[in-house]
Amino acid sequence: MSDVMIEVKGLRIVAGNANDGMSEIVKGVDFTVKKGEVLALIGESGSGKTTIALSLLGYTRFGCSFAGGSVRVGGTDVLTLDDAGRRALRARKVAYVAQSAAAGFNPARTLMDQVIEPALLHRLMSREAARAKAVELFRALALPAPDSIGDRYPHQVSGGQLQRVMAAMALITDPAVVVFDEPTTALDVTTQIEVLVAFKRVIKEVGATAVYVSHDLAVVAQMADRIVVLNGGEVQECGDVDQVLDAPKHEYTRALLAASAHREGRAGQGRAAAAGAAADVPLLQIRGLAAGYGRIDRHGNPAVCVLDDVNLSIARGSALGVIGESGSGKTTLARVVAGLVERASGDVLFEGKPLAAHLSGRTADQYRRIQLVFQNADTALNPSHTIEDILGRPLAFYKGLRGAAAKRRIGELLDLVKLPASTASRRPSGLSGGQKQRVNLARALAAEPSLILCDEVTSALDTVVGAAILDLLRDLRRELGVSYMFISHDISTVRAICDEVIVLYAGRRVEAGQRKLLDQPPHHPYTGLLVDSVPALKRGWLDAHRHVGAGALPPISVDSGGGELCSFRSRCSARVDGKCNAVAPPLRTLPSGAQILCHRSADELKALQPMRGAA
Amino acid sequence: MNRPAQSSIPHPSTEIYDETAAATAKRARRARRTRLSWFGKIGLALVCFWLLMAVFGPLLAPYKEGALASPFSFANYSTAHPFGTDYLGRDMLSRILIGARYTVGLALGAAVLASGIGTCLGLFAAVSARWVDEAMSRFFDALISIPSKVLALVAIAAFGSSIPMLTMIAAVAYIPGAYRISRSLAVNLMTLEYVLVARARGERLFYIARVEVLPNMIHPVLADFGLRFVFIVLLLSGLSFLGLGVQPPNADWGSLVRENIGGLSQAAPAVLMPSIAIATLTVGMNLLIDSLRRHGGFAQGGQK
Numbered sequence: 031m032s033d034v035m036i037e038v039k040g041l042r043i044v045a046g047n048a049n050d051g052m053s054e055i056v057k058g059v060d061f062t063v064k065k066g067e068v069l070a071l072i073g074e075s076g077s078g079k080t081t082i083a084l085s086l087l088g089y090t091r092f093g094c095s096f097a098g099g100s101v102r103v104g105g106t107d108v109l110t111l112d113d114a115g116r117r118a119l120r121a122r123k124v125a126y127v128a129q130s131a132a133a134g135f136n137p138a139r140t141l142m143d144q145v146i147e148p149a150l151l152h153r154l155m156s157r158e159a160a161r162a163k164a165v166e167l168f169r170a171l172a173l174p175a176p177d178s179i180g181d182r183y184p185h186q187v188s189g190g191q192l193q194r195v196m197a198a199m200a201l202i203t204d205p206a207v208v209v210f211d212e213p214t215t216a217l218d219v220t221t222q223i224e225v226l227v228a229f230k231r232v233i234k235e236v237g238a239t240a241v242y243v244s245h246d247l248a249v250v251a252q253m254a255d256r257i258v259v260l261n262g263g264e265v266q267e268c269g270d271v272d273q274v275l276d277a278p279k280h281e282y283t284r285a286l287l288a289a290s291a292h293r294e295g296r297a298g299q300g301r302a303a304a305a306g307a308a309a310d311v312p313l314l315q316i317r318g319l320a321a322g323y324g325r326i327d328r329h330g331n332p333a334v335c336v337l338d339d340v341n342l343s344i345a346r347g348s349a350l351g352v353i354g355e356s357g358s359g360k361t362t363l364a365r366v367v368a369g370l371v372e373r374a375s376g377d378v379l380f381e382g383k384p385l386a387a388h389l390s391g392r393t394a395d396q397y398r399r400i401q402l403v404f405q406n407a408d409t410a411l412n413p414s415h416t417i418e419d420i421l422g423r424p425l426a427f428y429k430g431l432r433g434a435a436a437k438r439r440i441g442e443l444l445d446l447v448k449l450p451a452s453t454a455s456r457r458p459s460g461l462s463g464g465q466k467q468r469v470n471l472a473r474a475l476a477a478e479p480s481l482i483l484c485d486e487v488t489s490a491l492d493t494v495v496g497a498a499i500l501d502l503l504r505d506l507r508r509e510l511g512v513s514y515m516f517i518s519h520d521i522s523t524v525r526a527i528c529d530e531v532i533v534l535y536a537g538r539r540v541e542a543g544q545r546k547l548l549d550q551p552p553h554h555p556y557t558g559l560l561v562d563s564v565p566a567l568k569r570g571w572l573d574a575h576r577h578v579g580a581g582a583l584p585p586i587s588v589d590s591g592g593g594e595l596c597s598f599r600s601r602c603s604a605r606v607d608g609k610c611n612a613v614a615p616p617l618r619t620l621p622s623g624a625q626i627l628c629h630r631s632a633d634e635l636k637a638l639q640p641m642r643g644a645a
Numbered sequence: 646m647n648r649p650a651q652s653s654i655p656h657p658s659t660e661i662y663d664e665t666a667a668a669t670a671k672r673a674r675r676a677r678r679t680r681l682s683w684f685g686k687i688g689l690a691l692v693c694f695w696l697l698m699a700v701f702g703p704l705l706a707p708y709k710e711g712a713l714a715s716p717f718s719f720a721n722y723s724t725a726h727p728f729g730t731d732y733l734g735r736d737m738l739s740r741i742l743i744g745a746r747y748t749v750g751l752a753l754g755a756a757v758l759a760s761g762i763g764t765c766l767g768l769f770a771a772v773s774a775r776w777v778d779e780a781m782s783r784f785f786d787a788l789i790s791i792p793s794k795v796l797a798l799v800a801i802a803a804f805g806s807s808i809p810m811l812t813m814i815a816a817v818a819y820i821p822g823a824y825r826i827s828r829s830l831a832v833n834l835m836t837l838e839y840v841l842v843a844r845a846r847g848e849r850l851f852y853i854a855r856v857e858v859l860p861n862m863i864h865p866v867l868a869d870f871g872l873r874f875v876f877i878v879l880l881l882s883g884l885s886f887l888g889l890g891v892q893p894p895n896a897d898w899g900s901l902v903r904e905n906i907g908g909l910s911q912a913a914p915a916v917l918m919p920s921i922a923i924a925t926l927t928v929g930m931n932l933l934i935d936s937l938r939r940h941g942g943f944a945q946g947g948q949k
Contacts, residue, residue: 357833368845389844397847414860423856424846473842 035206035239036063036086043090043263055081055094057263063207063256066242068233070254070271072247073490075109075463077261079301083243085109087124088116090492104206121152125200129212131192135184142180145199147217154203167198170235171228190221194228201236210242214249218355218519219563226565227576228251245492247290248565251275252572259283264528271569289497290567311345311382313513314367314481319376321366332374336362337537338594340376344481344530349507349514351528353521359537360517364483367515368402380481398428401474405486407466412460417444417469418454420459425477443472447502453486464495468502475506483515488523500526521548521564533557538596543624552635554626555604586611596627604638622642663842665786685936691929695922699749702742710743711735711894719913729914732906737915740901741922747897749926751808755815756874761801762816763823764866768858770824771831772850782828785821793818793880801889811890815877826869830862864937875927882923898923 043056056078063069071079084090085101088108101108105125111119120126125148128134135144145167146160155163161180168176171194184192193213200208210229214222226508230253233240242253250257250271257274259267259282267280278284319340324333336359344350352359365371367378369389378385380400386392404410411420421440421557425431431439441451446469458466469485484503488496504527506512518524524531525548533556541547541554548561565571585609596602599610604623609629619625620632629633681689698705708714713734720730729735766785770778797814804810834840835858843857885891885899896904901919908915 255713365841370841372847387848392847394847397845402842402845404838406838410842412839412857412861415856422692422842427848477846585851 041096070250073260077260125205315343315379351524354534360532401479547624551639688932706739708736719908758816758820760870763828767827789821
């Protein structure tokens with residue numbers, strides 16, 4: 031047997047059937063993977079990467095079928111197998127790790143039962159042997175308490191842990207090939223790095239051949255030996271990681287790289303325009319804000335407190351980035367400002383005037399001047415309205431524009447967000463994700479707002495499309511002088527567009543300062559963790575950063591003080607016993623001008639956070 | 646400012662997508678509208694047939710209303726009386742055609758009332774403050790717990806039977822169900838982001854209910870309307886069978902069955918034919934609704 035493990039030749043996959051017209055999803059793809067090698071399939075959504083990955087298991091999604099070519103895995107022609115043959119193939123040769131582990135597990139059974147199920151189902155080993163093997167894999171994947179974690183149920187472990195358990199399930203039968211389908215896309219950066227480190231190690235230990243599907247070049251750069259770049263179902267480029275990253279041959283690869291690199295570092299030029307007006311009252315000022323959900327108790331605190339003592343201010347024409355992991359309260363912050371969630375305490379001042387907590391207490395002008403843009407353009411646009419209706423409503427509502435005048439303005443708005451005028455008569459279902467997000471933005475702009483609250487506006491989009499939206503936001507800011515509150519979990523997008531940044535952790539503002547605070551230490555330990563967890567677009571980054579978030583933490587005893595302790599102390603690598611678990615952290619000002627909530631001084635933090643190199 | 650590199654490549658969000666995707670979407674939409682299943686088509690034909698009969702039945706009837714056309718009661722099928730004659734010797738075909746307007750018309754009126762009022766109240770409850778929603782929901786829960794037949798019997802015993810009364814009773818009996826369906830649909834839609842955007846824009850609740858929510862729930866509500874129609878036909882036919890529905894000399898199909906029940910032992914078509922009429926109307930409506938539902942009728946607004 032040669033050392034070629036996977037050989038895909040002229041693979042064509044079509045969707046639909048002969049009656050309704052077929053469309054080709056995969057148009058003649060060739061690649062080979064050698065034994066023990068990690069190949070990455072990279073491309074935007076709709077590029078056919080998952081479809082190709084699934085074809086290695088002899089599987090097509092409902093409505094798709096193989097139209098030609100061959101897929102050989104370890105000498106077996108996968109496409110010609112019958113049902114029994116395919117079952118045997120999936121038992122021993124190929125395993126699959128899906129994107130959403132939460133949807134991949136049965137919530138009613140323990141993890142161990144589900145992990146060993148493939149081995150038992152295919153009668154490959156006894157129950158005891160399988161259990162022992164599973165524990166071994168849990169250990170290799172750096173899961174906490176490997177001996178007992180199998181007794182838990184899926185909802186009792188975190189998303190990142192579940193993803194690793196899923197990898198254990200795939201590896202239990204010692205497959206020759208493992209297909210990873212965007213396994214870290216749904217995870218926070220800090221979790222992603224743990225999962226990537228675990229995957230990389232286990233692949234090496236087991237010696238499996240892996241196919242890694244992703245849209246994120248930086249992640250792929252860490253995991254893969256070779257990269258196949260896909261676009262529209264065709265291979266654009268295929269080569270070693272170094273060659274693809276450093277000397278891309280194809281124009282499309284260069285565009286992808288440019289879009290990724292572009293997100294890092296390029297600042298908004300809007301600052302100059304804003305400088306003139308910056309002297310007077312800030313556009314939005316928030317002081318001591320607390321908010322949450324559920325019943326309000328006697329002291330005015332909600333049952334679930336999501337935001338606690340948050341302060342920020344946004345100057346006219348500037349952009350504030352709000353960073354944090356999922357669950358940190360970023361979205362709630364935007365909703366409080368928009369009036370959709372009522373605050374429990376604190377002040378929100380808009381141009382120096384207090385903003386009513388509830389929507390009904392606000393003036394029409396306040397409604398108009400604060401606009402909200404949601405993450406998911408699919409649900410943010412009413413599917414039964416045309417784009418013209420969607421954009422026409424704020425025009426009629428705020429300014430009484432109707433008829434020809436409104437039509438003209440809609441044309442201008444579409445032009446502003448770089449959509450063709452013909453879009454106006456369509457419905458959202460006829461638009462792509464990027465187009466929908468532009469309409470979403472145009473609707474906010476129709477009100478001619480002073481402040482736009484952008485809630486993860488690029489998170490659901492591909493790199494290239496997301497970069498174009500960021501460009502658009504930057505241009506709009508320069509041309510119209512609007513301010514943004516830009517909420518994101520992605521540091522590089524915040525860096526690309528914002529002047530100032532605040533970092534939220536568990537509803538508290540742990541750091542606030544200029545954008546450059548993200549570039550160099552000292553940071554708040556949490557900011558440091560976030561910044562260090564973002565994969566850089568170069569090889570070997572993961573090996574250099576495998577300690578991030580994984581190292582042993584300084585021991586601290588149980589909390590001794592009451593009151594408001596630092597919420598990050600359970601994960602902090604710079605914690606101090608006797609301080610962090612006893613006293614609330616003081617507000618410090620670092621030499622860079624940033625404010626942090628931490629017991630450590632700037633010099634101590636600087637010593638703990640080594641200067642990063644070129645990153 | 647020099648533009649970034651990626652603007653030079655064809656952008657998925659601008660050119661490529663435009664024509665082809667729009668054409669496919671349009672084709673898919675048209676396909677969905679026309680592609681009723683065979684059963685759906687049969688159902689549509691039956692329902693249309695009976696609706697036409699309700700309007701034009703009296704004109705098409707071969708004999709005058711109430712005319713004693715034959716000396717024989719419970720006559721069998723013949724060319725003069727294709728559906729036989731009833732217990733007084735009246736032409737059965739004419740009776741059914743004339744009765745169609747009572748059965749179909751009454752049921753349609755009551756179903757429109759029930760669905761219309763129920764949907765409006767459900768929407769209102771969904772967009773209103775929580776206590777309004779709670780109060781309305783509990784009230785309708787109480788109403789829904791009364792069996793519709795019992796409610797009808799009590800109401801008729803108290804107020805007597807008349808056509809407006811029957812319409813009212815049928816409507817009241819089926820408002821709570823329509824309310825529940827529309828409220829649960831509307832509550833789901835109210836949490837979607839386009840509704841939040843409208844609220845943040847400062848829109849009035851009436852506008853949100855009418856423009857943002859209602860169009861996205863109209864398909865399931867229409868399917869529900871069809872179901873209510875069928876239930877009401879059966880309720881009214883049942884009441885008429887008990888002698889509490891439409892009063893003689895007028896007769897809906899339920900009354901026709903009851904009047905001619907004596908012919909059962911003689912195998913008279915007079916008792917069979919109105920039953921078949923009821924069956925075809927309800928089965929036809931059900932077939933139509935089922936196929937509507939399968940074609941995305943019950944899909945949520947988000948992915949329609």
